[in-house]
Amino acid sequence: MLQRTVQHLGFKCLGPTITPERILRLRQELVENEELQRLRGILHALSGPLRLKILYLLHRESELCVCDLADILDESVSAVSHQLRVLRKYNLVRARRDAKTIFYSLNEPVVQRYLRLEKEAVLV
Amino acid sequence: MLQRTVQHLGFKCLGPTITPERILRLRQELVENEELQRLRGILHALSGPLRLKILYLLHRESELCVCDLADILDESVSAVSHQLRVLRKYNLVRARRDAKTIFYSLNEPVVQRYLRLEKEAVLV
DNA sequence: GTTTCATTTGAATATTTTTTCAAATGAAGG
DNA sequence: CCTTCATTTGAAAAAATATTCAAATGAAAC
Numbered sequence: 395m396l397q398r399t400v401q402h403l404g405f406k407c408l409g410p411t412i413t414p415e416r417i418l419r420l421r422q423e424l425v426e427n428e429e430l431q432r433l434r435g436i437l438h439a440l441s442g443p444l445r446l447k448i449l450y451l452l453h454r455e456s457e458l459c460v461c462d463l464a465d466i467l468d469e470s471v472s473a474v475s476h477q478l479r480v481l482r483k484y485n486l487v488r489a490r491r492d493a494k495t496i497f498y499s500l501n502e503p504v505v506q507r508y509l510r511l512e513k514e515a516v517l518v
Numbered sequence: 519m520l521q522r523t524v525q526h527l528g529f530k531c532l533g534p535t536i537t538p539e540r541i542l543r544l545r546q547e548l549v550e551n552e553e554l555q556r557l558r559g560i561l562h563a564l565s566g567p568l569r570l571k572i573l574y575l576l577h578r579e580s581e582l583c584v585c586d587l588a589d590i591l592d593e594s595v596s597a598v599s600h601q602l603r604v605l606r607k608y609n610l611v612r613a614r615r616d617a618k619t620i621f622y623s624l625n626e627p628v629v630q631r632y633l634r635l636e637k638e639a640v641l642v
Numbered sequence: 643g644t645t646t647c648a649t650t651t652g653a654a655t656a657t658t659t660t661t662t663c664a665a666a667t668g669a670a671g672g
Numbered sequence: 673c674c675t676t677c678a679t680t681t682g683a684a685a686a687a688a689t690a691t692t693c694a695a696a697t698g699a700a701a702c
Contacts, residue, residue, distance in 0.1 A: 450547075496680095
């Protein structure tokens with residue numbers, strides 16, 4: 395019964411630790427903070443299993459074409475291409491055309507900004 | 519027909535840019551580098567839309583209980599709890615019990631190590 | 643002990659993301 | 673131009689992840 399009153403008031407539990415005003419304020423911050431949304435996109439792009447491997451390989455090789463990546467990763471060219479598109483969307487890689495082949499490389503400044511972990515031997 | 523030969527040899531395209539030896543070497547690096555796997559897990563934990571919001575809120579409030587988080591995020595308590603479990607798994611948050619309530623807070627060192635973006639006003 | 647209530651858990655469902663497959667594009671060489 | 677072939681694209685299938693719902697746990701108050 396108390397439970398029902400509480401739910402009617404819109405709270406998930408009897409005694410919220412913070413004030414309703416604070417709740418509203420934080421909700422608003424969440425909506426307004428578009429940088430958070432962008433960060434979530436980049437983190438997501440970085441965290442895809444295939445994508446992180448691609449970044450690692452480009453870190454090691456400096457330039458690789460799509461089919462080389464597919465060979466190394468033992469994935470279809472199409473799957474790699476789809477993932478490269480995501481990486482491109484967030485400016486994490488660059489593309490350069492040489493005849494029929496397209497070479498991809500890291501967009502170092504961007505990657506380093508969001509993945510400054512080289513010192514900890516992750517991308518080494 | 520050439521295509522077929524190439525595929526028989528196990529390559530995705532006619533002229534791999536790098537040598538087969540290099541391909542094998544890179545494949546091996548990928549397998550051996552378990553730090554990469556761990557990083558992928560943490561990035562994934564950070565990038566979940568609910569989870570990143572939770573981290574943001576804990577950054578702003580320093581301590582919040584599960585139902586406060588659910589209230590602010592307008593999600594079920596259960597959904598929040600499930601996501602907190604992921605954050606706990608990677609040591610991104612800490613839990614403290616006070617009577618019936620469990621308060622969560624950021625594990626600052628870990629979060630900062632992987633999300634050193636405060637300076638760029640993301641978590642501010 | 644029994645009840646209360648915040649939280650957790652597990653399994654089922656819903657949703658999102660990846661991967662595959664077939665077809666399209668587009669630059670280069672003939 | 674016509675062919676070749678690396679790459680991209682779009683839609684369908686497969687896989688992973690998130691969310692819900694109902695039930696369980698567990699600490700504290702009674």
